Amino acid sequence: MPVSSARLTRTEAAIVILIVGSLLSSVRMTFKASRPGHSEPDVIAERSDERFARLKTRLPAQGIVGYIGEAGDSATPDYYLTQYALAPLVVDDSTDHALVVGNFPSSQLPKIPQNLRLVDDLGDGVLLLANASKEAK
Amino acid sequence: MAIALAAVVSLVSGYVLVAAGWPRSHASLSVWLMKLSLAAGFGLGTSSAAYFAGRMVAGDHFLAIDLFLLTALVVLYILARRRTGPTASPDPVGDIAASPGLSPLLIGSFVIAIAAALYDTVARALAHPHGDGWDAFAIWNLHARFLFRGGSHWRDGFNALIPWSHPDYPLLVPAATARFWSYLGHDSPAVPAIIGLVCTFSAVTLSMSSLWYLRGRNASLLAGITLSATPFFAQQGAAQYEDVPLSFFILATIVLLHFGFQHPSESGPRHSRGPWALAGLSASFAAWTKNEGLLFLIAMFAAYAWVFRRTKESEVESSTRTQRSRDLLIPALLGASPILAVIAWFKHSLATAGDLFSSSAVILEKVLTPSRYWAIVRRYFREFFRFGDWWIIPGTVLLIQFYLLAQRRDRSLRHPAQIASIAILALTLAGYFTIYLITPRDIYWHLRFSLNRLFLQLWPASVFLFFLFVARKSPLPSSK
Numbered sequence: 107m108p109v110s111s112a113r114l115t116r117t118e119a120a121i122v123i124l125i126v127g128s129l130l131s132s133v134r135m136t137f138k139a140s141r142p143g144h145s146e147p148d149v150i151a152e153r154s155d156e157r158f159a160r161l162k163t164r165l166p167a168q169g170i171v172g173y174i175g176e177a178g179d180s181a182t183p184d185y186y187l188t189q190y191a192l193a194p195l196v197v198d199d200s201t202d203h204a205l206v207v208g209n210f211p212s213s214q215l216p217k218i219p220q221n222l223r224l225v226d227d228l229g230d231g232v233l234l235l236a237n238a239s240k241e242a243k
Numbered sequence: 244m245a246i247a248l249a250a251v252v253s254l255v256s257g258y259v260l261v262a263a264g265w266p267r268s269h270a271s272l273s274v275w276l277m278k279l280s281l282a283a284g285f286g287l288g289t290s291s292a293a294y295f296a297g298r299m300v301a302g303d304h305f306l307a308i309d310l311f312l313l314t315a316l317v318v319l320y321i322l323a324r325r326r327t328g329p330t331a332s333p334d335p336v337g338d339i340a341a342s343p344g345l346s347p348l349l350i351g352s353f354v355i356a357i358a359a360a361l362y363d364t365v366a367r368a369l370a371h372p373h374g375d376g377w378d379a380f381a382i383w384n385l386h387a388r389f390l391f392r393g394g395s396h397w398r399d400g401f402n403a404l405i406p407w408s409h410p411d412y413p414l415l416v417p418a419a420t421a422r423f424w425s426y427l428g429h430d431s432p433a434v435p436a437i438i439g440l441v442c443t444f445s446a447v448t449l450s451m452s453s454l455w456y457l458r459g460r461n462a463s464l465l466a467g468i469t470l471s472a473t474p475f476f477a478q479q480g481a482a483q484y485e486d487v488p489l490s491f492f493i494l495a496t497i498v499l500l501h502f503g504f505q506h507p508s509e510s511g512p513r514h515s516r517g518p519w520a521l522a523g524l525s526a527s528f529a530a531w532t533k534n535e536g537l538l539f540l541i542a543m544f545a546a547y548a549w550v551f552r553r554t555k556e557s558e559v560e561s562s563t564r565t566q567r568s569r570d571l572l573i574p575a576l577l578g579a580s581p582i583l584a585v586i587a588w589f590k591h592s593l594a595t596a597g598d599l600f601s602s603s604a605v606i607l608e609k610v611l612t613p614s615r616y617w618a619i620v621r622r623y624f625r626e627f628f629r630f631g632d633w634w635i636i637p638g639t640v641l642l643i644q645f646y647l648l649a650q651r652r653d654r655s656l657r658h659p660a661q662i663a664s665i666a667i668l669a670l671t672l673a674g675y676f677t678i679y680l681i682t683p684r685d686i687y688w689h690l691r692f693s694l695n696r697l698f699l700q701l702w703p704a705s706v707f708l709f710f711l712f713v714a715r716k717s718p719l720p721s722s723k
Contacts, residue, residue, distance in 0.1 A: 113649075117340055120648035124465060125352045127636040128472035132359035134634040135474050139366040150373040150380055151432075168396040170404065186381040189405060193385055194393035198404045 153184070153211070154191035160228045162192060165205065170196045172203035172237065174219070176210055184209055204240040208233030246434075249426035252309050253419075257286025259316040260524075263323040264517035264578070273463075276452035277498070280445040281521070284491050287438065288528035289316075291419035292585045298390060298397060298418075299588065305425045323517065338459025339649065339714045349464045356471035357447065363474075364443060367481035368436040374483030382409050383417055383485060384435055390414070390421035391430055401593045411594040413586060415532040416485050435483045442488040443480030447471055449491070450707045453498040454714070462714035469642070469706050474632040479699055485533050486696040492529035493539055493671075494703040496522050497664050500547075501711070503571065504660040516574040523578030531582050534597065535675070535700060540579065542670035547572060550663040601683045609681050619679045622690040623672075630698045642709055649713055664708055668701050 165171060171192070175184050188209050189197040197207060206222055210231035218224055218235065226234040261281045268274065289312065297308035341349070373380050385408050389400025401410035416438055423434045447470050455463035470476060480487045503518030526543050529536030551572075600606070609615060631638045675697050682689045 114340055114342065117649040118342065118345055120645040121339070121341055121345060121349070121461075121465065123648075124641050124645050125348065125468060127633070127641040128356060128468045128638075129352055130636065131474050131632075131634045131638075132356045132472045135363045135472075135477060136359045139363040148371050148373065150371075154373075154380070168393065168399060170399075183377070186377065186407070189408070190380045190385050190388070193388040194396055194399055196399050196402050196404055 150187065150190075154187040157211070157230065157232060158188065158191040158207075161207065161232050161234060164226060164228075164234055165192065165195060165207075168194050170198055170203055172201045172206035172235075173197050173199050174201050174206055174208050174222070174235070176213055180212070184211060201235075201237055202240065204237055206235040206237055208235050245426040245428070246423060249423050252313060253286035253290045253422075254282055255286070256289050256309075256313055256316055257282035257284065259313070259320045260285050260289060261521065263316070263320040264521040264524075266515075266517060267324070271456070273452045273455040276448055277456060280449040280452060281495055281499075281525075283441050283445040284488075284495060284528065285521075285524070287419045287441070287488075288415055288492070288524075288531060288582070290422055291415045292531060292582055294422040294425075295390075295414055295418040295589070296585055299592075302395065303425070305422055309422075337714055339461040339465065339710070341461050345461075349461060349468075353464045353467050353471070356468045360447075360471040360477045361444075363477045364440055364481040367478065368440060371481070371483075372432040372436065374435065375478070376482055376484060379435075379483035381407065382412060383483060384420070384432070386412070386414060386417035387420035387424070387435065388430060390418055391424040398593060401595065403595050406595065406598065409598075411534070411590070411597045413531045413533060413536070414589065415528060416488055436481065439480050439483050439487060442491045443477070446487065446491040446494055446703045449494055449498060450703055453502070454707065454710055457501060458711060458714040462710040466706050466710045469638060469710075470703055472633075473638055473702065474634070475695065475699060476631070476702060478632070479696065484696065486699050489529055489532045489536055490700045490703045492525050492532060492536065493700060494707060496525040496529065496539075496543060497667070497704045497707060499525055500543075500664065501660045504658070515571060519571050520574040520578030523575030523580075524582065525578075526575075527579035527582035527586070530586055533700075535671075535697065537586070538674040538678075539667070539671050539700075540583075542667045542674060544572070544575070546663045546666035546670055547575075549666060550659050599678060599682060601681070605683070606681045615680055615686055618686055619676055619690065622694055623676070626694050626698055630695060631702070642706075646709075646713060661708065661712060664704070668704065668708075671701065 173185060173188060175181055175188070185197070185199055188207060192207070201219065201222060205225075208218075208231075210216060210233070213231070215227070215231065215233070218233075221239055222235040222237055224233060225236050228234065258278065261278050265278060290309065293308050293312045294305055297304060301308065367375060371379075374384060386400060390397050393400060400408070403410070416435065419438060420435045423438075424430045427434070447467055450470060451463045451467040454466050476487065476490075499518045499522035503515040503522060522543075526536070526540040530540045627639055628637050633641075675694075679686060679690060679694075
């Protein structure tokens, strides 16, 4: 049974509409991808691997360290990026560990809590701290 | 050089595995492309599971494990080829009718669409080497780092102290990434980016080659254009999230189920056992990619069991039906079992509890709250038309217009594979609905930040099924 010409025309119209609709999106995809500054600059390496490269040499190869950081909107991503950089160390968001990583990228160095002492200031708001109550254990 | 070796071993493993389950039909370009695109994903899945199992029992001996895996697969291939004789390829059962004059438009449009998708994904991957979004570094690449960097302490990464990294999430891509890094000797961010691109374009190739084989060139090109032109598909393919790899395995399962349904009556069920075993394996890879894949796997077996049961007594004798179920479902179960064993091992000995289930009293309260149903239904409806980030005309609207204009008189679904496939996707969507219903998180937040990715997981399979269905309208030559 041959396809009727009316149905063929309808099918071809459907094909053309689908193609035009699809290519509109393809063209926009291309323009957006090629526009300079379209993507926000990637800061993951800068805020993780590069930022903690020096600190990493001062930490044990594995185990668990504590973490203290800034409050505010960037607190969670800062913490996650610290863990990403320092893996396979586990970074617990708590100061209840012998070694504690201090991460203060955008503020003045804070007053260090009483249970912690500064071991090393690695610059740019990266601190290595020790928890006196946990050190002896 | 090391990364090329890792890639070749992975691809060859995948290809040998696919070839072992493939019916011995005559070679054609479409069949070769199907096998190649399946091999890319299956190679990743197999080498990922082997790397993880090796990590669990043997430490860091990834080269020995790969060698053992490859040898075992070659033996499996030889044994499988001995058991199956050659079978005839079925005729395509009808392409989308179009005059030959439309061919240049179809081919040219496909070239533009695929080139745009390639350009966009590569540009995004280069701009975001660690992935585009939190989940990429905070979950998937973090798990890969623990597996690769952790030495004998790699299990530390799956720790209740960092629940936000979701230590219960399956590890197909993280383990595949860590395996490539082990060959390389360092953790290059290019690896997960390339894995994402391979899954993206393997999905396009698989949907096109299978439609070319099962229907014809027009259906194949239109599916390729639709998938390539979906901005969200390209964007997520480069984001280093796992929704596109999962979408690949869901598509592969659906394709293989259709492929397995080709010959049971003509060539005997023997020839469909291989594709069904591969379909089961593919569904298990989906479950090893994301927890949603486990839901998909359950939906697959439930849908096929239902399709076999609903076959009327008058059409198929009960004994034949039982025989057919056994011939098809058992190979699928056997195909799924090795990876399911790895998943069970992971969930039992390593993963922490998931965060989606609260106490039964809280779940009951949520289930009995009508406003939650309404919120989900509204979001499903809205996302149906917004899905994909299409420009001006949504992709779903484009497909609806195509269906309405190119409709045929007989619109009923008759083929059990099509009925079952639609049932699988419907059951999976219903499963997603249930998870939203009981989620302990804010339901609006949860829907807003995940529903589009859940739809994306089903998108390549939906596009494949759509063109498979609408192309089934030309007069059908009888099967050989």
